[in-house]
Amino acid sequence: MENKNLSAESLKWEKLLPRKLVEFTNQLENSDYRDELVTGIFNIINRLQSIREWEWYSSRITDHGFEVVTKGYFNGLFIPLVHQLGIPHSSIFIYRPGKKEYPIIRSGTDVMTYKTFDPITFELKKKLDFHF
Numbered sequence: 001m002e003n004k005n006l007s008a009e010s011l012k013w014e015k016l017l018p019r020k021l022v023e024f025t026n027q028l029e030n031s032d033y034r035d036e037l038v039t040g041i042f043n044i045i046n047r048l049q050s051i052r053e054w055e056w057y058s059s060r061i062t063d064h065g066f067e068v069v070t071k072g073y074f075n076g077l078f079i080p081l082v083h084q085l086g087i088p089h090s091s092i093f094i095y096r097p098g099k100k101e102y103p104i105i106r107s108g109t110d111v112m113t114y115k116t117f118d119p120i121t122f123e124l125k126k127k128l129d130f131h132f
Contacts, residue, residue, distance in 0.1 A: 008045040017041065023122035024084045034109040037083040044080065079104055086117030086124075 006012060014022050025041055032038055039047075058069045068078055082092055089110040095101040117124045 004049075008042050008049060013041055013045050017044075018085075020086075020119070020122055021081065021084055024086060024117055024124055027124040028111075032111045032115070035083075035111040036108060037080045037089065038111055039080055039084075044084075076104075083112075086112065086119060088112035 003012070003016060014026075021044075022041065025039075025044075028038060028040075060067050068082060070078060076094075079092060079094075083089065089104055089112070092104040093101050094104065115124055115126055
């Protein structure tokens with residue numbers, strides 16, 4: 001609660017947010033922003049602060065991937081955060097109780113098709129066999 005009024009432009013967010021997210025975001029190049037799910041820390045914080053009616057309830061690794069459970073407003077709010085942890089568009093699904101699970105299929109660019117993100121070193125780099 002102490003940071004709820006912290007400006008989205010504050011550099012303090014880079015210390016408060018998960019290191020993996022910050023490292024991924026800070027290594028993006030201008031051409032990577034063709035991926036519609038890629039954004040900078042300022043935009044992530046600005047979006048999260050503008051919608052106050054949500055709560056990150058839990059998250060865990062499952063047999064099928066990584067599960068994020070939220071309460072309240074959703075509307076795709078966390079999809080860019082999950083993607084910027086190195087998860088490709090094709091591996092992100094939304095499930096709502098009582099409704100069909102559906103994939104997040106985006107047209108256009110997915111940075112994870114031409115780059116890799118090492119979850120240990122947090123290094124984001126071009127795939128050796130990829131050429132534009």
